[in-house]
Amino acid sequence: DAGVIQSPRHEVTEMGQEVTLRCKPISGHNSLFWYRQTMMRGLELLIYFNNNVPIDDSGMPEDRFSAKMPNASFSTLKIQPSEPRDSAVYFCASSLFLSGAKNIQYFGAGTRLSVL
């Protein structure tokens, strides 16, 4: 399996522009997670989905952020409008969630976002 695939790997944009980050989870996995990582705040969970349904979006910083999972093989994280403080590395992870099992999360390589 190719693992979790994120695109783009790097994104440079100007303040006010819309940014869309994409994620393809591992085939067969039923949970998907979006994280943001910065030096100041570390690795933060933004939102996660089980069976394509958002379960917990309490980590989404504000209304400028939105995430969708239209099907089991694709998810997007959108920032509109973007601001310089959104600059960070955004990770997507997926897992096969089974009660009582290990529930290991597999992370993608991340998208490094720079908002100028």
Next chain:
Amino acid sequence: LAKTTQPISMDSYEGQEVNITCSHNNIATNDYITWYQQFPSQGPRFIIQGYKTKVTNEVASLFIPADRKSSTLSLPRVSLSDTAVYYCLVGDDNQGGKLIFGQGTELSVKP
């Protein structure tokens, strides 16, 4: 989700055994303990998971005392390539697989 406390950083030399201890005083009965490793410019990677006593795999060992209020990740004979950040996490199935990452321990292995 139970909060964890671990050292911010550790230094070691090649060939040494490294032990990183994590405190989780409020661990619940159903919680299991999981460790992840993160290299620069990469996403975290699962290392090992346990519930009690000792767990060993090809990468590391995890020691968990009877009270489960702490755990120790043991890396045998580290090499330069083990330089990374190591995260200790505690959780159960009730959160749908949700993980909360702390600040982690930055391990630096020197020649």
